[in-house]
Amino acid sequence: MSKRSSWVYRFFRIFTVIHPGEAGTTWLLSLIFFLLFTGYYLLRPVREGLILTEWSPNMKSYLGGAIAVLLIFVVKIFSRIASKVPRQKLITWVTLFFISNLVLFYIIDGLGVSQAAIAIIFYVWLGIFNLMVVAQFWGFSNDLYTEEAGKRLFPLIMFGANFGALIGGIVSRRILGPLNEYQVMMLTAVMLAMCIVLTHVVHHREIKRAKKKGLEAPPEGERPIGKEEKPLETGGGFRLIFKSRYLLYIAFFILVLNFINTNGEYILSHVASYTASTAIETGQADGLTQNVLIGRFYSNFYIIMNLIAIFIQLFLVSRIFKWFGVRTAVLILPFIVLGGYFAIGAGVSLIVVRWIKSLENATDYSLMNTTKHSLFLITAREEKYKAKAAIDTFFHRSGDVLSAMLVFACAAYFAIDFENIQNISIVARINVGIILVFILLGALIIKEHKKRSSNHEQ
Numbered sequence: 001m002s003k004r005s006s007w008v009y010r011f012f013r014i015f016t017v018i019h020p021g022e023a024g025t026t027w028l029l030s031l032i033f034f035l036l037f038t039g040y041y042l043l044r045p046v047r048e049g050l051i052l053t054e055w056s057p058n059m060k061s062y063l064g065g066a067i068a069v070l071l072i073f074v075v076k077i078f079s080r081i082a083s084k085v086p087r088q089k090l091i092t093w094v095t096l097f098f099i100s101n102l103v104l105f106y107i108i109d110g111l112g113v114s115q116a117a118i119a120i121i122f123y124v125w126l127g128i129f130n131l132m133v134v135a136q137f138w139g140f141s142n143d144l145y146t147e148e149a150g151k152r153l154f155p156l157i158m159f160g161a162n163f164g165a166l167i168g169g170i171v172s173r174r175i176l177g178p179l180n181e182y183q184v185m186m187l188t189a190v191m192l193a194m195c196i197v198l199t200h201v202v203h204h205r206e207i208k209r210a211k212k213k214g215l216e217a218p219p220e221g222e223r224p225i226g227k228e229e230k231p232l233e234t235g236g237g238f239r240l241i242f243k244s245r246y247l248l249y250i251a252f253f254i255l256v257l258n259f260i261n262t263n264g265e266y267i268l269s270h271v272a273s274y275t276a277s278t279a280i281e282t283g284q285a286d287g288l289t290q291n292v293l294i295g296r297f298y299s300n301f302y303i304i305m306n307l308i309a310i311f312i313q314l315f316l317v318s319r320i321f322k323w324f325g326v327r328t329a330v331l332i333l334p335f336i337v338l339g340g341y342f343a344i345g346a347g348v349s350l351i352v353v354r355w356i357k358s359l360e361n362a363t364d365y366s367l368m369n370t371t372k373h374s375l376f377l378i379t380a381r382e383e384k385y386k387a388k389a390a391i392d393t394f395f396h397r398s399g400d401v402l403s404a405m406l407v408f409a410c411a412a413y414f415a416i417d418f419e420n421i422q423n424i425s426i427v428a429r430i431n432v433g434i435i436l437v438f439i440l441l442g443a444l445i446i447k448e449h450k451k452r453s454s455n456h457e458q
Contacts, residue, residue, distance in 0.1 A: 018152065025202055026153050029141055030160030032198045036137065037161045039188035040130055041168025041302055046181045047126050048272070049295035050119035057269035061407040063120065064262060064400020067127040071394040074128060079237050079386045087143065087385070088203050091136050095196050098129050102189040109182040127397065133192075135392035138373045139385040140199065144206060147377035147453075151326060155317040158370045162309040165365065169302030176295050177288075237390030240383055246448040247387050250375055251395040253330075253441040258399025260337060260438060261364065263431050266407060267424045268357050271350050272297045301354060308362035317367050321374070327446040329371040333363050334439045341435065344428035353424075375445070378452050406430065 018026065051060055082090055105122060141157060142150065175184060241247045276293035279285045285293060320329050340356040348356070376384050406427075410416040416423055 018156070022149070022153065025144065025206065026156050028198055028202045028205070029144075029157045032137060032195050032202070033157055033160035034164035034167075035191045035195050035198070036133065037164030038168040038171070039164075039191035040134075041165045041306075042172050042175075042184050042188050043126055044168075044302065045172045045176060045295040045298045046184055047123055048269075048298045049176070049291045050115070050181065051123045052269060052273055052294050053289075053291040054116040054119040057266055057273060058407055058411070059120075060123070060269060061262070061266055061400070061404040063123050063404075064127070064397060065404045067124050068394060068397035068401045070124065071128060071131070071397050074132065075237055075390045075394050078132065078389055082385050082389075087140060088200065090385075091140060091199055092196050094136055095133060095192055098133060099189045099192050101125060101129075102185045102192075105185050106182045109180075127400075128393070131393040131396055132389065135389045136385070137195070137199070138376075138392075139388055140202075142373065142376050142379075142384045142388070143381065144202075145377070150374055150377040151321050152318070154370050154374055155313060155321065158317070158366065158373075159310065159313045161369070162306055162313045162366055166303065166306035166310060169299050169306055173296055173299035173303070176299070177292060237386035237388075238394075240387040241390060244383070244387075246445070246452055247379070247383060247391070249441055249444045249448055250372075251391045253438070253445055254372070254391055255395045255398045255402075256434060256438045256441060257333075257364070257368070258396050259402045260341075260399075260431050260434055261360070262400050262403035263406065263427050263434075264337075264341070264357055264360060266403060267344065267353065267427055268301070270424050271353055272301075274350070301358065304355075305358040305361045305365070308358060309366040312362060313366040313370070317370050320367065321370075326371055326374050327449055329367060330375075330442045330445055331439065333360075333368045334435055334442055336360065336363055338432065338435045338439075341428045341431040345425050345432060347425050375449065378449070 051063075078094070081093070085093070105118070105125075108118065141154070145153060172184070175187075179187075241251050272294050275297055276285075276290050279293055280290060288296075317329075320332070337360050340360055344353055344356060376388050379387070410426065416426060
């Protein structure tokens with residue numbers, strides 16, 4: 001064991017059970033997710049600043065519907081490509097495509113295109129980017145480990161994502177202003193390029209180790225690599241989902257989860273806009289524009305959220321998995337959000353709303369994210385890449401569609417004015433009812449997971 005992998009091994013053992021020989025790949029995967037989420041959280045404040053300066057929070061809800069519709073076609077294209085090329089080329093091509101898009105945004109800015117138009121295009125683009133790119137890298141991680149190893153090591157890999165999100169939030173707060181939005185996009189493009197390089201390192205490292213050990217005896221906890229380099233079998237992700245009750249329950253669980261979360265983001269958007277406009281009206285903006293104030297509001301929010309997420313990821317997730325199992329972890333977030341939205345619906349202060357949303361997102365992006373990805377450890381390869389991509393993109397964004405429909409119905413048919421900050425508690429009370437469905441779906445997933453696990457072990 002090299003000196004570098006030795007200290008990594010000792011460090012990782014603080015947080016979970018890790019076997020000799022596992023530290024190197026786990027470290028590299030954590031670094032990939034660190035870079036990926038650092039770049040993404042550089043872009044999130046840019047997105048919020050652009051869209052909320054040029055448009056109202058209602059537009060964010062409506063654009064979620066546009067993203068979901070586009071994802072139907074994106075998922076189909078992704079499934080076809082996955083059936084024709086090996087996973088390494090798949091990851092490289094998809095990531096390079098998104099890098100080229102960031103370069104295009106940089107070029108378009110210099111052509112004098114309307115900022116209002118760019119705000120809409122970038123909002124839709126980022127909504128597709130963060131789901132497709134993250135889903136493919138998690139598919140790659142799922143492909144490397146057995147169920148037993150994934151339960152132990154995924155919390156460490158997810159820590160890389162949480163730490164990257166924290167650093168991205170901190171860096172974005174410092175560079176937004178000195179750098180413009182499009183220069184920040186170029187920084188993310190560089191980080192994505194680094195992710196491609198590191199994925200190739202992991203890929204060739206695992207092939208080399210598998211050949212050294214023999215394909216029938218891969219490193220402990222890992223799947224044989226060489227024989228899995230063929231393209232996936234033909235067939236789309238949606239077909240796989242509707243063939244399996246287990247995958248279908250997960251799909252609707254993710255849909256309802258994002259429905260609840262997007263309603264919460266809608267509440268937070270109003271809080272951000274209200275806070276920024278109030279600061280300008282009362283002369284407390286220190287000369288900053290509304291765009292920058294909103295961007296900084298979200299940067300601060302992401303810092304708090306990701307600090308909580310890192311604590312949960314490092315000290316709670318692996319222990320919850322070890323002591324209670326993945327199935328118990330499925331139901332923890334639903335009960336947290338039930339209490340949080342009940343409090344918002346009761347009319348707590350705007351400061352408390354931000355903290356409640358921070359706790360919700362932190363638990364979602366740490367424990368729930370690790371749990372969601374771990375649910376796929378017992379699935380087939382096609383399900384890991386194609387069905388997972390469809391669930392993490394289309395079904396995830398379908399929650400945005402339901403949220404947009406809810407906002408439209410409240411405004412058009414019930415004449416609720418959400419520009420009045422007091423009315424946001426209505427959305428929270430609606431969320432409480434939706435969370436009961438969320439809990440039911442979680443219970444159904446637990447039931448099917450038990451069946452699949454028993455079959456998987458036989």
